Amino acid sequence: MDRNRTGWRDDIFDVLVALALVAFGLIGTGPAGANEGIPTGRATYPVVVVAALALAVRRRWPLATLAVGTAAVTAYLVLGYPYGPILLSFFVAVYTVAACLPLRTAAVACGVALVALLVHVFVGVRSPGLLGLMPAAAWVVVPFAVGTTVRLGRESAARGRVDEARRLADAERLRVAREVHDVVGHGLAAIHMQAEIALHLLAKRPEQAEAALTAISRTSKEALDELRVTLTVVRRDEAADERAPAPGLAQLPQLRERLAGAGVPVTVEVDGAPRPLPVAVDLAAYRVVQESLTNVLRHAGPATAAVRLRYAPGEVAVEVTDTGRGPLPGAGRPPGPGYGLAGMRERVTALGGSFTAGPGPGGGFRVYATLPVEETS
Structure with missing residues (x-):
């Protein structure tokens, strides 16, 4: 000390x-x-x-x-x-x-x-002669042993606190990286697709390219607003920016419009009566849909997508399917789980839910997640 x-x-x-x-x-x-x-x-x-x-x-x-x-x-x-x-x-x-x-x-x-x-x-x-050696030595050996034990225990506890603080910091960095990946990845994928459409139409039909450029402007603004909200939550010392709502399933209509503007028609079906969800569950469900549709943009090729939400007692289920290329090597979609799939799995399992992803029964790709929801009396 x-x-x-x-x-x-x-x-x-x-x-x-x-x-x-x-x-x-x-x-x-x-x-x-x-x-x-x-x-x-x-x-x-x-x-x-x-x-x-x-x-x-x-x-x-x-x-x-x-x-x-x-x-x-x-x-x-x-x-x-x-x-x-x-x-x-x-x-x-x-x-x-x-x-x-x-x-x-x-x-x-x-x-x-x-x-x-x-x-x-x-x-x-x-x-006392030699008979006094042991009693005298005990007055040094015993307190030395006790003190050393206390010091080692204190150092072990301090290392435990440092390791726990490091673990929490790593978990927070991972959470922030996952949030930024989901927000920026989806926005850039949509902007890239819309930019490709604009470049294709610019020379032949410039009047239609204007619509794609408008979609790029709108998508970039929405992505920036969502990124600002995400970073504001991380910086807890600043007031939340109320210009953009917190991400959740209520934003699915805007997400669907964004994908439609990028050339991917998306249908949304809801089974059961929608109800308010805990913030963490609502965010996780939305991120699963968002990242799944981002993967459709990136890997599925020409395709349509369907989002199905099921509100059941004690849980909410999310399913996203597409009609694009399946996860075949060389077909454009990676055969193994990428960072996006791993991030979705971590989000869902951290809340006690289940997550599966793989080829759809009729082709394409399917993502399915269930998230537990505590019932309030």
């Missing part, structure tokens, strides 16, 4: 911990000595207080805190004072270094502290 990133709440908590250990040391050192049959005097308590007060800055300067605590505890034990509350201050100092610093730095610092702590085992006034 960076010492400069500790907040004032952490500082206050550390001060309270230090004061609590000071009080505990002043109260508990005497009884600890009496229990071990070791007398304590006035010189005992300043060392106890210093070891505890160092913890007030333990997260800002963990190494300095450990150094002060190690010196105080080593001196305390070498002078022959009893095992007591001062060891709790040392425990917290070791834990802080292990929890806040990189593993290598923490291991070196705690290793030095362990060597210093073991001095009293051999040269102390009341040396």
